Amino acid sequence: MRRVKHLIFWLVVIGIILLLFSTHVIAENDFSRQRYALVNVIKAEIMTARGFLNQESLDERVLDTLLKVPRHEFVRDTERPHAYTNSPLPIGYGQTISQPFIVAIMTDLLQLKKTDRVLEVGTGSGYQAAILAELADSVYTIEIIEPLAKQAAENLKRTGYDAVHTRSGDGYYGWEEAAPFDGIVVTAVASHIPPPLIKQLKPGGRMIIPVGAQFMTQYLVLVTKDANEKVTTRQILPVSFVPLTGKH
Amino acid sequence: MKPHLSLLIAVAIISASALAYEVLLMRLFSIIQWHHFAYMIISLALLGYGVSGVFLALNRDRLVQLFPSVIMANMLLFSLFAAICFLLAQQVPFNPSEMLWTSVQLLYLCGIYLMLALPFFFAANVVGLSLYRYKNQVASIYAADLLGAGLGSVGVILLLTIVFPEKVLTVLMLSGIVAALLVSSYFDASKHWTLASVIIGLAVIIIPPGWMTLKVSPYKSLNQLLQVPGTKIIDRYSSPLGLISVVKSDITPLRHAPGLSLNATTEPPEQLAVFTDADNMTAITRYNGNPETLGYLDQTTSALPYHLKQHSDILILGAGTGSDILQANYRAIKHIDAVELNPQIIDLVQRKYADFAGYLYSSAHVNVHVDEARGYLAATDKTYDLVNISLLDAFGASAAGLYSMAENYLYTEQAIREYLRHVSPDGYLSITRWIKIPPRDEPKLLATIINALKDAGVRQPGQQIIMIRGWQTSTLIIKNGALAAEEISRLKQFCNERSFDLVYYPGISESEVNRFNIQQQPYLYEATVALLGDQSRAFIDAYKFNIEAATDDKPYLFHFFKWRTLPEILSLLGTGGSFLLESGYLLLIAALVQAILASLLLIALPLRLWKSKLGIEPGSGNHLSMLVYFFSLGLAFLFIEIAFIQKFILILHHPLYAITVVLSTFLLSAGIGSYFSTKLSHSTEKLAFMLPMAAIALLSISYSLGFESITDFLLKIGSLSRYLFSIILIAPLGFCMGMPFPMALAKISQTTPALIPWAWGINGCASVISAILATLIAMQFGFTVLIFLAVCLYGVAAWCFPKL
Structure with missing residues (x-):
């Protein structure tokens, strides 16, 4: 009788462990399915914005990265059910994690190669840094809000992106020791583009800046430095909209 | 039966307090949220008056039998709920910018309406029931109501100039209690009401002042800056024009230099941030008298007029915290008249931070005038080499279309004519604005200016206009006379050195535009050429935003909404096209629809269901x-x-x-x-x-x-x-x-x-x-x-x- 009880006890314990494990696997599978659906949404939306982006679709590598990086690991627990909706989400301290569609476009516009070195000013949740880490050789990211920087570093470590170099502090002067960079993302925009960041951009490099308030990106500014170090900007609307009907 | 004087005074006090509460809520919500939402919330909260009418209509005879008690109860409830409802409403995690992303925000918004309608409901009960009780003397009651409201409108402005807005709430609570005491002094059977009034009154006075702190949205720019380590509010000033907060940043410099050229290498000196209503940031810049430290200001589009010609006497409209004056100092301008509406902003630079700002507003060559721009100009016949208006509104509010319903007499045909009347022959009027994509206010301003020039008898307005842009700002110059070749060559040099784009000058060719800050199409160039040409009417009609010239009769420069464009924008909302929505106008429409529906509910439903009871x-x-x-x-x-x-x-x-x-x-x-x-x-x-x-x-x-x-x-x-x-x-x-x-x-x-x-x-x-x-x-x-x-x-x- 005692042996039967013992057996039942162990069966229950194993059952609970299996149940917990399977819910985790089911949840992961669910998140993975949601990521897939999200990427499909982004693909469809890119079709509407292609006139402004001058391209039919996004780089497949960028889309693969979006399929891979677990966005739900970078949002607060309360926001997890919405982690794969195509919308910005609050992450505390008056900051947001960008809309995945905007993250995809910004990353695509950087045209990163596997050997590239990238700087991000404004780590936020760390999600963009993780995306960049998938596509470039090394990623350096700076966040001025200390608790957010700490949280982002933990998020990155937990999700296996511990190679990302994180720092808490002022991003205005970039990351001098690691400069120059092939790509720079400035998510925490100042009242102007910091001259030191333009300096730390390699000839041929690209810098992307979303302009607008939290929850509302108005347009993207793509700063490029050509081989002769001539700097130009391109103002890109993330939607397909021309202000005029017909030609005047 | 005649109403006693004490009742009339009490009704007047309640009406005064209700009107003051309305103005106060507008102030408080402009601080903790944004002005346009404040307007919408308060408009709808006033439906409390409508609810009161129905409530009284259905229960009139029962209530009028208990007249003194009901009136006093409503007065005390107004007192209590004026504060309680605001405190509760500001706890609601309403975030307007999330409205298009999550529908729960709409529920929060409705919750706020309902809460804030409550105090108005109680105030309206007082007046409505008094009108019914003294039905033979309605004129006296209504007169007390209107006179009270009139005094309340003056009183609240006076109060707001003396104390912080959150303190005014205490005054309103006390005034409701005074009204209740007045009524109780006249009606006999109400000793317990007197006691209740006195107890509540004492409680309001005794409660420590910290009970009422404003909970500002974390997404407002003041709170965004306060997240940066080492930042703190060092001063707060309040007036009916706005709550001013001065922020010091000890660790990370502020570096406020909007519109800076990509080629700039210098950064601003130390600065203090100045916020109005926790938003609209400007900066007081440390100035040691050495113009060399101001080099960065010469790297913005607004520096253009100083490079076209040497000026000696200029006028700056909307001088604010003084950056335009510093820019003029960098170019060694001999005399500057600076006009600013808000005396507290002037006081900051002139007195409180005079040392920090290098006694900028006390300089011998600077005359500061506390006035509104057109008011100042109407009172003077003086002419200037340059009249300058730069970035008067903050980028965020301007870009989100939030000013659309605010009238603005600074940018109308009549205003432009007035400015030009004060520009010396061959002098300039210079207007700098934020870049918006797709362009809205620049083409509208251009249409306004071209109309103003034509009205003033200028045959070829295009001969007097220059426009340039960076990636962030654009500057439009109108010369009082035809532009000369030398000015054009200086213009080109200025833009080349700073990687600014030429938008328009007389004789420009399309190959010269859209070179440094590349837009999908050279929108502004196309707009300027079209507006100056014969087809300007067709261009304005075909444009997807409203760019009709603004006039004094329709002074809405920031009203860009066109119904025709709405379906297209709605289809883009999923991809984040919400920035194209002229949300201020749409919110107004939404508020109107809600008000009409609520009114129908309040008027038609009782009429159908309880006709005889009414x-x-x-x-x-x-x-x-x-x-x-x-x-x-x-x-x-x-x-x-x-x-x-x-x-x-x-x-x-x-x-x-x-x-x-x-x-x-x-x-x-x-x-x-x-x-x-x-x-x-x-x-x-x-x-x-x-x-x-x-x-x-x-x-x-x-x-x-x-x-x-x-x-x-x-x-x-x-x-x-x-x-x-x-x-x-x-x-x-x-x-x-x-x-x-x-x-x-x-x-x-x-x-x-x-x-x-x-x-x-x-x-x-x-x-x-x-x-x-x-x-x-x-x-x-x-x-x-x-x-x-x-x-x-x-x-x-x-x-x-x-x-x-």
Whole structure:
């Protein structure tokens, strides 16, 4: 009788462990399915914005990265059910994690190669840094809000992106020791583009800046430095909209 | 039965407090949220008046039997809930910018409306029930209501200049208690009410001041900056114009330099951030007298006029914290007149941080004037080498379309003509604005300027216009004379050195534009060429935003909304196209729809369900005439009031003084009118009823037609006489406008007195709709149309009057 009880006890314990494990696997599978659906949404939306982006679709590598990086690991627990909706989400301290569609476009516009070195000013949740880490050789990211920087570093470590170099502090002067960079993302925009960041951009490099308030990106500014170090900007609307009907 | 003086005073105090509460909520919500949402929330909260009307109509006889207790209870409840409801409302995690992403935000918004409607409900019960109880003396009660509201409108502005807005709430709580005590002193059986009033009053006084702290949205720029380590608020000042917060950043420099060239290598010196209502950041820059430290200001588009020619005498409109003056200092300008509306901002630079700012506003070559731009110009004949207006609104608010419903007399055809009148021959008017993509305010401003130049007799406006842009700002220059070749070559050099793009100069070719800051199409160049050409009308019509020139009759530069474009923008919302929505206008529409639905619910539903309970006798048809009469009055009163407030902003220069003077004059004179209406009501002549209506029509139409001459005359006289004349002009109109409401109530009191509370509710609902509708009509058709519509509504009321 005692042996039967013992057996039942162990069966229950194993059952609970299996149940917990399977819910985790089911949840992961669910998140993975949601990521897939999200990427499909982004693909469809890119079709509407292609006139402004001058391209039919996004780089497949960028889309693969979006399929891979677990966005739900970078949002607060309360926001997890919405982690794969195509919308910005609050992450505390008056900051947001960008809309995945905007993250995809910004990353695509950087045209990163596997050997590239990238700087991000404004780590936020760390999600963009993780995306960049998938596509470039090394990623350096700076966040001025200390608790957010700490949280982002933990998020990155937990999700296996511990190679990302994180720092808490002022991003205005970039990351001098690691400069120059092939790509720079400035998510925490100042009242102007910091001259030191333009300096730390390699000839041929690209810098992307979303302009607008939290929850509302108005347009993207793509700063490029050509081989002769001539700097130009391109103002890109993330939607397909021309202000005029017909030609005047 | 006559109402005792103490009751009349108590009614006046409650009306004063309710109006003050409305203005105060506007201030508080502008600080913790954003101005446009404040407007929407408060408009709808006023539906509390409509709810009160229905409540009183259905329970009138039960309530009137307990009159003293009910009145005092409502006064005390107003006192308590004015504070409690605001404190609760600011705990709601409402975030307007999330509204398009999560629907729960709409629930939060509705929750706030409902909470804030409660104090207005209690205040309206006091007036409504008093009107019913003293049905034979409605004119006295209504007069007390209007006089109280008039005094409240002045009182709250005075209070806001003395104390922080959160403290005003305590004053309002106490005033409700004083009103209750006044009533209890007159009615006998109310010792426990006196005790309750005294206890609550003492509690309000004793509670430590920290109970009321404002919970500002974390997404407002002040709170965003305060997240940066080492930042702290070092000073706070309050006035009805806004709450000013000064922020110091000890670790990370502020570096506020909007529009800086990509080629700039220098950064700004140490700065202090200055926020108005926790937003609209500007900066006080440390200045040690050495212009070399200001080099960064020469790297912005607004520095262009200084490079075209050497100036000696310039005018800066909207000087703010002084960055335009520093820019002029860098170019060693000999004399600067600086005009700024907000005296507290001037005080910061002139006194409090004078040392930090290098005694900028006390310099011998700088004359600072506390005035509104057009007011200052109207009073002087001086001309300048350069008149400069730069980035008066903050980027965030400007970009999100939030200013669309705010009238702005700085950018109208008449304003541009006035500026140009003060530009010396061959001098410049320079206007710098934020870049918006797709462009909206720049083409609209261009259309306005081109119209102004044409009106001034300039045959080829294109010969006098220059426009350039960076990635963030654009600068538009209008020369008083034709541009010379040398100026064009200097312009090109300036832009080349700073990687700014040429947008337009006389003789420009398409190959010269869109080179450094590349847009999908050279939008602004195309717009300028089109607007200067023969096809400008077709271009304006085809443009997807409203870029019609702004005039003094339709002073809405920031109103870009076109219904035609809405479906296209709605289809882009999923991809984040919300920035294309001119949200200010749409919010106004949303508020109107909600107000109409709520009014229908409050008026039509009780009419259908509880007809006899409302006091409507079976078979009687006069209630429909009553409905039309009081609804028309509610609409028309505010149409005229709002049109005159907006018109007088131009005459009295200062929006705040204009609103206070016009509103209080209207209310006070209407109060007196109401009191005197009894004389007409007793008249046996049928025509006597029509007299005030005719006078209103005559006065408002003549004012509206002769407004330009009135403005010209008033702008030329001294400011005290200007205020006096304004009061003299408005008072007779207000006096007449105060009569139709009590006259009709007096008539009803003799035929169907049970319907008095219902009429009160109809009037309340109409007033809410009217305030919103008036702004929409003014935006679409101008103030003149608004006034004519009001006259028509008075006509409709006059037609209904005999059937009451």
